Amino acid sequence: MTDLHDIRYVRIGTDRLDESVEFATRILGLELVERNSQAAYLRGDDRDHNVCYVKGAGTGHVVGFEMASSGLLDLAATELEQAGYRVRHGSAAQCEQRRVMDMVQFEDPTGNCIELVARPAASGVRYFPSRDAGITSFSHVGLRTTDAATDETFWTQQLGAKVSDWIGDAALLRIDGVHHKVALFTSQVAGVHHVNFQVREVDDIMRSWYWLCEQGVRIAFGPGRHATSGARFLYFYGPDDMIYEYSCGVRIFTEEEERVHVPRQFPREATSYCTWGSKPDIAEFRAAEAAAAGDASNVG
Ligand SMILES: O=C(O)c1cccc(O)c1O
Ligand SMILES: [Fe+2]
Numbered sequence: 001m002t003d004l005h006d007i008r009y010v011r012i013g014t015d016r017l018d019e020s021v022e023f024a025t026r027i028l029g030l031e032l033v034e035r036n037s038q039a040a041y042l043r044g045d046d047r048d049h050n051v052c053y054v055k056g057a058g059t060g061h062v063v064g065f066e067m068a069s070s071g072l073l074d075l076a077a078t079e080l081e082q083a084g085y086r087v088r089h090g091s092a093a094q095c096e097q098r099r100v101m102d103m104v105q106f107e108d109p110t111g112n113c114i115e116l117v118a119r120p121a122a123s124g125v126r127y128f129p130s131r132d133a134g135i136t137s138f139s140h141v142g143l144r145t146t147d148a149a150t151d152e153t154f155w156t157q158q159l160g161a162k163v164s165d166w167i168g169d170a171a172l173l174r175i176d177g178v179h180h181k182v183a184l185f186t187s188q189v190a191g192v193h194h195v196n197f198q199v200r201e202v203d204d205i206m207r208s209w210y211w212l213c214e215q216g217v218r219i220a221f222g223p224g225r226h227a228t229s230g231a232r233f234l235y236f237y238g239p240d241d242m243i244y245e246y247s248c249g250v251r252i253f254t255e256e257e258e259r260v261h262v263p264r265q266f267p268r269e270a271t272s273y274c275t276w277g278s279k280p281d282i283a284e285f286r287a288a289e290a291a292a293a294g295d296a297s298n299v300g
Helices: 017-028 070-082 092-098 148-158 202-214 255-260 283-299
Strands: 006-014 031-035 039-043 051-055 061-067 102-107 113-118 135-145 162-167 170-174 182-186 192-199 219-225 232-237 243-248 264-266
Touching: 006 017, 006 135, 006 192, 017 031, 017 039, 017 051, 061 070, 070 102, 070 113, 092 102, 135 148, 135 243, 148 162, 148 170, 148 182, 182 283, 192 202, 202 219, 202 232, 202 243
Parallel strands: 006 051, 061 113, 135 182, 162 264, 192 243
Antiparallel strands: 006 061, 031 039, 039 051, 102 113, 135 192, 162 170, 170 182, 219 232, 232 243
């Protein structure tokens, strides 16, 4: 089975390339690594880049995962093809745009564009943030799903991810010891729902909260604490209504815990998303809440 080594990047098509770069550097705190007429590369850790904004909203969203070798990448591609998925092999130009040696591209059942890459560029230069938000690494993405059960099966059976916990039908999926690197949220469309960066400590979350409010940035959720991963969090909106999340203290399983962990089912309630009582201004999280309220009223 496919063994995703790590999440590597997101590519976000946008009609607001300049605005996205401005937000990512001045507000979010990423470092601009490279900018050309078609794309901008940014990062929040020592890897070559974690986020690439691409000119044109029509380009859509892509999530890239690193495979440990080109051989494992080829094997994964073959398995996907044998299971009936259409796999496109990256051209030299596509590999160059992603700073990788090898890549394949396919879609999950919802239509999210996923890329597997091998030998992505390392960087000999350390991450130097444009704003000290306390970012330590790019960590996970929330993905939209139009059929949570079907996508969960694809991610677990085909891509080897494991469910750490559910909130309602939303699966939080791990590919290594970190509680989740992908989460699937029911939505009307495909695409990236949110992009998560780990920050060093809760002080960074609170410092950013006050500062983002002062800057007039629309807060989406938090400050709060996730019941599932235990992480303290803050979500906010960027250009194109893309949601960015800072969090710290995400649960990391030891090898033993990882082996024996049984996913927990959290109900679709506000307290499953935030144990502190913060209420989400995020449709996909609120919708779950509203649905739960609707179900509850039908029960009586
Ligand atoms: O960290 C989590 O557990 C979490 C839970 C719900 C939604 C998220 O985005 C999360 O990151
Ligand atoms: Fe998240």
